[in-house]
Amino acid sequence: MRLNIVIGGKAGQxxxxxxxxxSQTLTNQGYFTFNYRDYPSIIRGxxxxxxxxxxxxKIESHxxxxxxxVAMDDNTIKVHEKALKKDSFVIKPDNFLEFGRNLxxxxxxxxxxxxxxxxxxxIEEIKEQLNNPESLKAAEKGYESQTKKFDLKKLNNKIxxxxxxxxxxxxxxxxxxxxxxxxxxxxxxPVLHELASEQLKHNCLVFQNENExxxxxxxxxxxxxxxxxxxxxxxxxxxLMTEALSLQGxxxxxxxxxxxxxxxxxxxxxxxxxxNDLGIALYGGxxxxxxxxxxPGNPIEAIEITNHAFYLAEKFNTASIILSDxxxxxxxxxxxxxxxxxxxxxxxxxxPGEKKVVKASSYESDKYGYSTEDPFLAKKNADERIxxxxxxxxxxxxxxxxxxxGKKDSKNLIIGWGSTSGAIKDAIQDLDAKFLQVLYLKPLxxxxxxxxxxxxxxxxxxxxxxxxxxxxxxxxxxxxxxNRILKYDGRPFxxxxxxxxxxxxxx
Amino acid sequence: xxxxxxxxxxxxxxxxxxxFIILESARKALLNLIKQGxxxxxxxxxxxxxxHAKIFDYLDISGIYGLHGRTIPTAMGIxxxxxxxxxxxxxxDGDTYAEGIGHFVHAxxxxxxxxxxxxxxxxxxxxxxxxxxTSQENYKNKAEPLGKSTPPLNPIKLxxxxxxxxxxxxxxxxxxxxxxxxxxxxxxxxxxxxxxIQDCTxxxxxxxxxxxxxxxxxxxxxxxxxxxxxxxxxxxxxRKGKIPLGIFWQENKKTLTEEWPQLSNLKKKGIGWxxxxx
Numbered sequence: 001m002r003l004n005i006v007i008g009g010k011a012g013q014x015x016x017x018x019x020x021x022x023s024q025t026l027t028n029q030g031y032f033t034f035n036y037r038d039y040p041s042i043i044r045g046x047x048x049x050x051x052x053x054x055x056x057x058k059i060e061s062h063x064x065x066x067x068x069x070v071a072m073d074d075n076t077i078k079v080h081e082k083a084l085k086k087d088s089f090v091i092k093p094d095n096f097l098e099f100g101r102n103l104x105x106x107x108x109x110x111x112x113x114x115x116x117x118x119x120x121x122x123i124e125e126i127k128e129q130l131n132n133p134e135s136l137k138a139a140e141k142g143y144e145s146q147t148k149k150f151d152l153k154k155l156n157n158k159i160x161x162x163x164x165x166x167x168x169x170x171x172x173x174x175x176x177x178x179x180x181x182x183x184x185x186x187x188x189x190p191v192l193h194e195l196a197s198e199q200l201k202h203n204c205l206v207f208q209n210e211n212e213x214x215x216x217x218x219x220x221x222x223x224x225x226x227x228x229x230x231x232x233x234x235x236x237x238x239x240l241m242t243e244a245l246s247l248q249g250x251x252x253x254x255x256x257x258x259x260x261x262x263x264x265x266x267x268x269x270x271x272x273x274x275x276n277d278l279g280i281a282l283y284g285g286x287x288x289x290x291x292x293x294x295x296p297g298n299p300i301e302a303i304e305i306t307n308h309a310f311y312l313a314e315k316f317n318t319a320s321i322i323l324s325d326x327x328x329x330x331x332x333x334x335x336x337x338x339x340x341x342x343x344x345x346x347x348x349x350x351x352p353g354e355k356k357v358v359k360a361s362s363y364e365s366d367k368y369g370y371s372t373e374d375p376f377l378a379k380k381n382a383d384e385r386i387x388x389x390x391x392x393x394x395x396x397x398x399x400x401x402x403x404x405x406g407k408k409d410s411k412n413l414i415i416g417w418g419s420t421s422g423a424i425k426d427a428i429q430d431l432d433a434k435f436l437q438v439l440y441l442k443p444l445x446x447x448x449x450x451x452x453x454x455x456x457x458x459x460x461x462x463x464x465x466x467x468x469x470x471x472x473x474x475x476x477x478x479x480x481x482x483n484r485i486l487k488y489d490g491r492p493f494x495x496x497x498x499x500x501x502x503x504x505x506x507x
Numbered sequence: 508x509x510x511x512x513x514x515x516x517x518x519x520x521x522x523x524x525x526x527f528i529i530l531e532s533a534r535k536a537l538l539n540l541i542k543q544g545x546x547x548x549x550x551x552x553x554x555x556x557x558x559h560a561k562i563f564d565y566l567d568i569s570g571i572y573g574l575h576g577r578t579i580p581t582a583m584g585i586x587x588x589x590x591x592x593x594x595x596x597x598x599x600d601g602d603t604y605a606e607g608i609g610h611f612v613h614a615x616x617x618x619x620x621x622x623x624x625x626x627x628x629x630x631x632x633x634x635x636x637x638x639x640x641t642s643q644e645n646y647k648n649k650a651e652p653l654g655k656s657t658p659p660l661n662p663i664k665l666x667x668x669x670x671x672x673x674x675x676x677x678x679x680x681x682x683x684x685x686x687x688x689x690x691x692x693x694x695x696x697x698x699x700x701x702x703x704i705q706d707c708t709x710x711x712x713x714x715x716x717x718x719x720x721x722x723x724x725x726x727x728x729x730x731x732x733x734x735x736x737x738x739x740x741x742x743x744x745x746r747k748g749k750i751p752l753g754i755f756w757q758e759n760k761k762t763l764t765e766e767w768p769q770l771s772n773l774k775k776k777g778i779g780w781x782x783x784x785x
Contacts (some may be wrong), residue, residue: 221584
């Protein structure tokens with residue numbers, strides 16, 4: 001069973017509340033949901049929509065064909081009606097305009113009825129979320145205006161809903177984050193907001209600096225003082241941070257970077273998604289120094305990987321980059337899984353305030369931290385920096401650097417990473433294909449090469465123009481992937497369309 | 508490494524460079540404060556990149572040899588990482604007024620309890636003498652053989668309008684006065700800025716040797732208008748007007764540590780984040 005419903009309206013009308021009420025109600029009923037958010041860079045007006053995908057099995061994507069439209073304005077119907085399947089439904093705003101700002105609640109009520117869920121459950125949910133007489137009245141009127149079209153009986157799944165942003169926040173809190181430095185930039189901003197709202201509860205600090213250059217340098221300063229520090233940004237802000245990233249490479253002060261990419265270059269399509277920043281995550285910053293780049297594919301992985309990032313940064317005095325994007329950061333996933341127990345992060349390095357003087361330098365330096373231009377020391381230090389990377393690589397083998405999904409014995413190998421993983425997993429459900437999800441992009445698992453050598457057909461699936469993971473794999477394995485499915489219009493893969501594209505390549 | 512805060516690192520400033528004297532002033536100020544109860548291990552410094560920055564290797568306290576222009580945010584980070592540290596940021600005129608100007612103008616707003624010392628020799632010396640924002644108009648240098656076409660920036664005026672809570676100017680050659688002002692800057696609660704007028708013995712020699720134009724202020728100004736007027740006495744062009752030295756402005760404002768309950772809590776407990784029990 002799978003339904004895809006568009007909920008659309010103008011920015012500021014509150015479409016997210018509709019998704020929230022319906023998703024939460026469905027989750028309580030034991031159904032899995034996936035909510036894709038599509039919004040332009042507009043605060044009021046325009047056309048925002050969510051695609052709420054519903055299933056009795058785990059899903060991590062949305063589809064292109066629609067079972068229904070919930071419209072807060074007429075434009076929503078105009079934009080989306082051509083994607084409607086036969087025998088679909090449209091809930092129009094016309095009958096509920098009297099509810100004013102509770103229009104969204106009325107529409108949520110209407111949708112709940114269409115899905116065949118009991119009114120009592122809706123009322124409980126509205127009480128839980130809004131609890132005011134106007135909202136309750138709107139929900140009830142909405143509910144009663146429709147006739148039941150589906151019959152979503154209660155299932156026995158215990159499900160929680162989480163966005164990628166909330167997951168990164170949770171992972172940072174699990175790791176005992178002390179300070180988060182950031183400058184606002186979509187789609188990294190939700191982590192700034194989430195952590196800021198949680199800071200007093202968890203006794204950490206969230207600080208917005210004057211720009212990303214200050215963010216990254218202040219973060220190194222604070223980490224030097226012994227704090228567990230994370231910074232967050234998107235591509236443009238990361239560009240400004242790369243000079244400090246290079247300073248991290250030289251000073252070996254631990255740093256966690258949350259990089260949530262969006263469609264570039266430059267300002268690009270700022271509220272839309274693309275996996276186009278793998279290159280800068282891997283190579284940004286001058287000089288040669290080790291780092292870790294990890295890309296979660298869903299919120300559970302994001303919780304775990306954020307913790308790994310803190311652990312590795314502190315253990316190896318390195319920079320750990322958590323690579324996400326708008327699609328992962330802002331989509332709401334549902335899951336039955338629980339993240340693994342977080343690793344404890346211990347600070348064992350010398351810090352100022354203790355007896356010994358501790359110096360960290362952007363210059364090549366001797367063992368006391370004093371500048372040197374000595375060729376012997378320059379080479380020795382460079383060798384040690386690279387040697388440290390080998391130790392990082394060894395340690396990372398303890399983690400799941402790659403994951404397999406689909407038919408484990410299939411000779412057709414699909415390779416992808418990050419937020420695209422959800423659509424791939426859903427697309428290959430009934431195909432003869434095995435999906436290799438790359439979580440650790442630096443270091444890269446040696447097993448990837450073995451898998452590529454064994455496969456009969458390899459397909460690369462990525463959300464960028466040039467196949468950046470493909471390029472990395474060619475560099476590391478010498479194997480060039482000919483079959484590439486790339487999407488770079490700012491919109492994420494929709495699993496039904498991707499399924500057809502993969503099927504074509506397989507045939 | 509001695510108790511005198513000196514190091515074994517070979518000093519590579521040019522012979523006769525006033526940086527030697529700034530180093531001595533700083534060393535003496537720190538030693539004096541340690542005598543008065545400041546903990547030596549709680550001092551932390553940052554430097555930018557340029558001739559001034561070599562002080563990092565010669566002063567035996569903890570710190571980060573940072574990036575060009577980034578000495579202020581790096582120092583702020585150290586302070587946010589442990590509000591019990593006494594943080595000093597050394598910087599050059601190129602560092603502060605060119606590459607890092609964006610950080611300087613925000614420093615007053617944050618009012619982090621730290622001290623910034625700008626070694627202002629009105630030229631980029633380590634890159635062989637190009638014009639800096641405070642170089643005099645018409646300064647001929649290898650990058651601007653026709654002469655620098657823009658008037659110099661007045662850092663004291665900028666600091667006053669940026670609401671920096673402690674603003675002073677010193678003469679690098681006056682070791683006693685610089686030490687005295689530096690001690691006052693460090694003990695001041697909030698962001699302290701000292702502009703140190705310094706000769707360069709290798710480049711931009713035209714602005715050197717102005718000691719006879721300098722005079723010391725008796726006390727900080729009572730109003731911003733007075734302070735701005737005093738700041739206008741010297742416009743950083745050659746041999747124009749008197750050069751007032753000393754504390755132009757000092758006021759008590761809430762510091763960054765006081766603004767944030769999390770940092771106030773660390774300060775009260777006398778610990779950094781590392782020792783915070785959750």
